Amino acid sequence: MHDREKDLIETVFDEQDNFIRYVRRKITDISDMDAEDIVADVVFNLYNKVSIEHQVESILAYAYRSIRNKITDYLRQSKTSIPLDKIDSASGLILAEVIPDPQANIEIELQNEEVRQQLYAALMELDAKQRAVWVATEMEGYTFKELAEKWGEPIGTLLSRKSRATKALKAKLKAAICEGVEDEIPQ
Known part of the structure; x- marks a missing residue:
């Protein structure tokens, strides 16, 4: 040095x-x-x-x-940032209250979370083999051919398990939705 x-x-x-x-x-x-x-x-x-x-x-x-x-x-350098605690002259509110966040629709988020929970609960009520084939094809992206090779099961058996699982899930979710609507109706 x-x-x-x-x-x-x-x-x-x-x-x-x-x-x-x-x-x-x-x-x-x-x-x-x-x-x-x-x-x-x-x-x-x-x-x-x-x-x-x-x-x-x-x-x-x-x-x-x-x-x-x-x-x-x-x-x-141009200063483009505006403090969100600045008061908007038109409305008299602070800017943070005036500027809506399009990503933050809490009602939709709550509904999506509720649907996920209902789906999970309905999946847990299925027969283990029906649940496995439904999750593998719908959530994990496996094809029936891949599953047949992986599990050593005929494709027809896997198709019928998925069909029964789908029907059962639809019935369980429909019942959960109807139950939720009944809870919201004033007595």
């Missing part, structure tokens, strides 16, 4: 906190991570310049000038 590289490492180690404070003084609304990113980028560039033997008279002065230039670049 050359003397200039040692000087740079020593300077950066001694001055790192001062560099970050300098960035925070110049940009009051900067996050800690962004301030550290600016300093890290400058240090990386400094190290590359020193390691390829560029002559820099004062490493510390060069570092602060580079940080100031990075701060200018940071301030020139």
